[in-house]
Amino acid sequence: MTGGLVTFGETMALFTPPTVGRLRHAGSLMLGIGGAESNVAIGVARLGLPAAWFGRVGADELGETVLTRIRGEGVDVDAAVRDSEVPTSLMIKERPQPGIARVTYYRQDGPGARLRPSDVDESVLRGAQILHLTGITPALSDSACETVRASVELARTLGVLVSLDVNYRAALWPAERATPVLRELVRHCDVLFAGDDEAELLGVTGAPEVQARRLAGLGPREVVIKLGARGAVGWVDGAPVAVDALPVEAIDAVGAGDAFVAGYLAELMSGEPVTERLATAAACGACAVSVPGDWEGFPHRDELSLLTSRHGTVIR
């Protein structure tokens, strides 16, 4: 790929009941897909930049569902692997009460856990601007973890920037196992995204602004602490930065963090200054939470101006 973002991880089929309430009373579930990394790739593609995603899916209809939908969004999936040994992973996202989302995963020993270093196609990475990773993939299995490490090494060799969203998932691995792995990754990445709780997991305390600076001390040149409805703060190129969240009503908060990352990285690849990166990131997050679906509401570039003209963006 020439320019653009490369990412990999596990993307799953996503079943969602159509209304709020107990799943047991639902007659049907809607079929979608979702994965933190492919969400970011879709977000980047919608903003007009090249994006490629790879990973493993089962050699079955849910696997084709995953690939068809990601590819449909203009993301290159040619390096994805169909693994005929296991079925495609899936998740069920319920909303038992208004405002509460509960996700159940069927991914144990699934295709994502079978990722291996040889799945990383050097030809995909060569010429890319950014390799984006999340802290989910190393939690899936030893070989997936090894794949992440190998990809970082390859990226550095090829001169590709490394971006990491910490995305700590307690259900996949305990803190004591996650912390050393994630800290090691932080040390080798250029751009880092974390929540303030995740910063603490990485051993960094203090106000979010302080956390950002301290994390930058570990290695990354750009650190952004995502604070949800409270916006974001960061430490970028040796200076503090901050952005407010846009005041929208949150319909479905899942995926908002991925939209934020996509917005930031797309502007980074476009050579925009950090204020612009954060403004776009906040706008993307606002779009994402306003409609149902993990990524379906992510904005196209021409929609950004509409949104920000309605709301304004506050860069402090």
Added chain:
Amino acid sequence: MTGGLVTFGETMALFTPPTVGRLRHAGSLMLGIGGAESNVAIGVARLGLPAAWFGRVGADELGETVLTRIRGEGVDVDAAVRDSEVPTSLMIKERPQPGIARVTYYRQDGPGARLRPSDVDESVLRGAQILHLTGITPALSDSACETVRASVELARTLGVLVSLDVNYRAALWPAERATPVLRELVRHCDVLFAGDDEAELLGVTGAPEVQARRLAGLGPREVVIKLGARGAVGWVDGAPVAVDALPVEAIDAVGAGDAFVAGYLAELMSGEPVTERLATAAACGACAVSVPGDWEGFPHRDELSLLTSRHGTVIR
């Protein structure tokens, strides 16, 4: 339980797209449940006899879906276990082309595989007439297999008849692993149901009538070879028996074998002669295939006469 049938195994949530075609083009899936053993229990309950089912489900909404629906049909599920370690197993049943069904399972290391001998509640079994087992459960895990063995032993001690439907599932275990286990079970059961291909798997060749007689030689007093649209033949109490299938159009063949077993066992528990057992079994199978769903079409007793009066039942 006083009188009636006890059975156990794994019942799963069942997702089905509403129409024929590729799953990837489906916008939604319907939520149901299914499991060979609970299907039989529901069939028996609809025919008016006591039935109890137990097994493990996850401590989640899909688990409650399984329990709610089985219990709703009048089957006692009080001995079922909610296992908070793993999510409830599920399956996806597609019809990519008319007349073709393809099922994908998410049950690896699921609640069913965590069945253990201590899950068998002696108080449930005591006083029952029949313990019904399938060849699916021993394939799930060593401990599930051990549970089956322990239940057979307990049943024999308590004077409860043991019924076995071979139900060989090649996806769960290879023939070389299944055959010795299943042969051992056959030896200890009183009533045996098998397809002609399953009879071969058990090492018994020849025409179905011959297979039935030879299988009876291994131990069971009653052997019925289920032949689908060709009806069934058997060797019961030392004599050959046969029944034709009713001439109905098959809308959804999944579950027809379970309906057949339920019909047979319900009449056996009612003290009906073998001709009546087979007639009811055939009628139940015909009802089951006529409407969508694994068990939803199973008949109530008062519906049987309507059906057989329309079609007649041919006992040869």
Added chain:
Amino acid sequence: MTGGLVTFGETMALFTPPTVGRLRHAGSLMLGIGGAESNVAIGVARLGLPAAWFGRVGADELGETVLTRIRGEGVDVDAAVRDSEVPTSLMIKERPQPGIARVTYYRQDGPGARLRPSDVDESVLRGAQILHLTGITPALSDSACETVRASVELARTLGVLVSLDVNYRAALWPAERATPVLRELVRHCDVLFAGDDEAELLGVTGAPEVQARRLAGLGPREVVIKLGARGAVGWVDGAPVAVDALPVEAIDAVGAGDAFVAGYLAELMSGEPVTERLATAAACGACAVSVPGDWEGFPHRDELSLLTSRHGTVIR
């Protein structure tokens, strides 16, 4: 039944259009069930206590729908009667404008009106802790009214506590006919639930706290005045009590009163003090209004702590 709650009345099929708006523009209606008494029984069962419901349904598919769904929730329906003379009663619940519910009933001369004293199965009542009644049943017909009276008498003989929710339905009988019947019932019950308007119908005026005390003067040891979003006040064992409602958004208020009653009675049966009874009652009401459906949102016991930890419960 050993321990637990027994209740009876009429439960109906419930048709609801999927969205707000005129029914005439709806293309389809969802199929559910509902009835004040079975709602309470389901609420009690979800909180982990034994519950039994009986009543009459038609010998038809809607009748099976009613029985299947109640039984699916773990409520014993073995004493219910299938009446082949009349079809199962049904109701249509529209929401023509947001926040307005309009229910049309098809129950005139239906199975509920055909309840008769012989439908009360002494074996069900024997050993129960509570017989729960509503003021709906005596309004259905003379024989239904007689059935209520007979059941109260039997309960008292058997030493079973009698609980009554006034539930006055103006569409079923005029105040002049209802008041004497309901007052008579109040006199013979141990636990009484009423709205403040219903208390007035019973001839008791004043602030709700005063009404509670005055109603207790008529006989019941425990009186609770349900005040919806304003919480509840009562007079229990000779002392005033009160609880606030939890501050949740009401999506569907139908059934909230039944949830409240279920919560109160479940804790009463568990031997909890009145503050705990009211706290659980308020939590159950809050759960019920938060999701669509008359009873579908009622909580399981393990969900109560989640809710109250989020909201806190104010016992004054």
Added chain:
Amino acid sequence: MTGGLVTFGETMALFTPPTVGRLRHAGSLMLGIGGAESNVAIGVARLGLPAAWFGRVGADELGETVLTRIRGEGVDVDAAVRDSEVPTSLMIKERPQPGIARVTYYRQDGPGARLRPSDVDESVLRGAQILHLTGITPALSDSACETVRASVELARTLGVLVSLDVNYRAALWPAERATPVLRELVRHCDVLFAGDDEAELLGVTGAPEVQARRLAGLGPREVVIKLGARGAVGWVDGAPVAVDALPVEAIDAVGAGDAFVAGYLAELMSGEPVTERLATAAACGACAVSVPGDWEGFPHRDELSLLTSRHGTVIR
């Protein structure tokens, strides 16, 4: 009305589950309407002739559904009465097995039973060509029966032809009560439609051709015996007539008889000869059974030629 057909009776809301199977397993039902008389009026209107229907509906949303849909089809409903005393009648049409329809009615003491002679608006009848009646209306109540009698008398006074479709409904009244009433009506009608079983109910035996001739002997100038898939035979203006049914696959047979009647009467009003009346009647019946719904498949005039050119019509 100048020219055209006037009819009256009870039209009900119609709830239908979307697929074959037990109603209890349906999650939703579709909302439609149906009634033998309004079906005929719709059929006549679609063929381009004036048609008016009246009757009673409840003053509720289902009543508006009935009126909106009939009026939408171009049938004049201005003389219909909204009766605020009772809710609109409804029916549930299930297909528990392929090819089997089961209808449950909620019409006891409903608006239809409250029809009274004063509901017959002389201004609607004056100038009409045909008053069409069915044997359902007199079965609803004494006052409905009286209304039918009064309308016949008025029609004869005004010189309006009287058409009667026997439509015997055993669930509404027993043969011994129905026969004398229906025979009396037959005596006063000009055009009579009956099934061969209904002809027997009227006391007329023999082959259908013989029945037709014998019924004509009671009074009607035109008698048609509807034989479903076997076509129809009749005795019209003193001579035998017959038509074959068109060879179409029956998806939903309900309403086919009404379509047949509509086709026959529309051509009669247009002055077409009997062969044309029967050909159109048969074509209308064929259209009706080919799509789901009681009347939704009835043809417009320009669709008739398409159909008959595909199939041909055999007039013997």
Added chain:
Amino acid sequence: MTGGLVTFGETMALFTPPTVGRLRHAGSLMLGIGGAESNVAIGVARLGLPAAWFGRVGADELGETVLTRIRGEGVDVDAAVRDSEVPTSLMIKERPQPGIARVTYYRQDGPGARLRPSDVDESVLRGAQILHLTGITPALSDSACETVRASVELARTLGVLVSLDVNYRAALWPAERATPVLRELVRHCDVLFAGDDEAELLGVTGAPEVQARRLAGLGPREVVIKLGARGAVGWVDGAPVAVDALPVEAIDAVGAGDAFVAGYLAELMSGEPVTERLATAAACGACAVSVPGDWEGFPHRDELSLLTSRHGTVIR
């Protein structure tokens, strides 16, 4: 028509995705109809006054959908023309974000653009009280514009009041083309409805109250400036008038203006004073925005009092 309102224009099929979000992610669209003029006619008919609508639709199923639904609401459509040259126009109404509606039209060179003066049936207009027009129709084509002009002339000849809702649609014609045409129409109408932005388009500046008076100076006896959630002001019979909007939550604002016009004109035809006209207009607007659909929420007369008793109406 004797008394009542006559209107004409283009009514289209209306496709709407069931939820908020990008249309591309919708699996299905709901089928409805809509058109500013038929909306007004439906509103008038629901308030109990005679109403007729005509216009052109294609000779196809969408055309029948349009006619069936308008006629179903009790509006006379006998003068409508089925034009077999072009398909019925349609529109797609998306809600990409909560509170944002986006409509795409497929009406270029459609039936509406083919309206011609000869489509105006003098017999429909004769005896009517009001001819209602919108500024949409003259924008459709030269011949549609000519039809509007011809109808105004005919109305004045027949002594029928002319009502005009400016309804400027920028997508159909630019301001420089629209302004002279609309100003000319304003000069010949008796009752005028406009937004404040539309008043400016007509060349009239100032506060809305001033605009109303100035527009009245151009010819119309009654001028009402619709201000949405801010209510309306006007200049009627030489005096200022005003009404507040009712404080309801807007679910779907499309059609609210048409409901307002229908309410005003219905009361005008009933001879009600201007305060009553405005009160009903405001109540109709409030009903319209409270439920989904362009016209489905318009009130019947007996529903008005319910609404205003809940909210009160403020006539200043």
Added chain:
Amino acid sequence: MTGGLVTFGETMALFTPPTVGRLRHAGSLMLGIGGAESNVAIGVARLGLPAAWFGRVGADELGETVLTRIRGEGVDVDAAVRDSEVPTSLMIKERPQPGIARVTYYRQDGPGARLRPSDVDESVLRGAQILHLTGITPALSDSACETVRASVELARTLGVLVSLDVNYRAALWPAERATPVLRELVRHCDVLFAGDDEAELLGVTGAPEVQARRLAGLGPREVVIKLGARGAVGWVDGAPVAVDALPVEAIDAVGAGDAFVAGYLAELMSGEPVTERLATAAACGACAVSVPGDWEGFPHRDELSLLTSRHGTVIR
């Protein structure tokens, strides 16, 4: 593109009611896409060969729907143009009676008609194996026709084979206008697909086998006459060829011809002999008709063997 097929034309949004019956009675329609050329491209991509499609869509959500779904299937759409002047074309596909499909188009002056020679991107065509065209595109407008001609010329210059499917659409242009244009195209193509009626339109009479030979005389090296359920015959490289259709039940025949063409061309590009081309073409056609949707049932390569092993393929 290196190797593979390039095609262009107009692809539209496709609205389909979910069941058989009049569209006016449908509550909703499903959203899909379709176009003869993109159908072929999807078919080729599913068989594992590179495929690119281009054309014009509106700059709106239906346009994104078209692009997303084609791209999702692995077809390169990078050369497609978003035209902000007109909305994306759409079509409505009804099934008023079983086995009858009726399509209404909204494409007049749409994006397809605005195709122009400069839309043909030389870089896409360079290196391709086949340029596939249909007789639909030249019918859309003069500039679309000119685009087809220019593309043929460019293809011949670049040494790219030209394939043409006649696809005569009488609704778009009369025979007298179509025939000379299509005959001219036939002269310049290498591979020609036509129905026997289309061959007649091209002025070639006789049995299909004779027509094929005669059409080959006009220029194309390979001519295939598609005969639907009767299979196909052809004249390829100077010799007659034929294939039977596979005996499957046709659920939805639309798109079967495109599947056939895709199968033929995919094998041609793979260097397979003509018998193999025809066998795959027939298998693709059989898959296409077996499930609903214009292209959704097209086979992947690994599904072909399953199908042909079930049915066998008869090459005569």
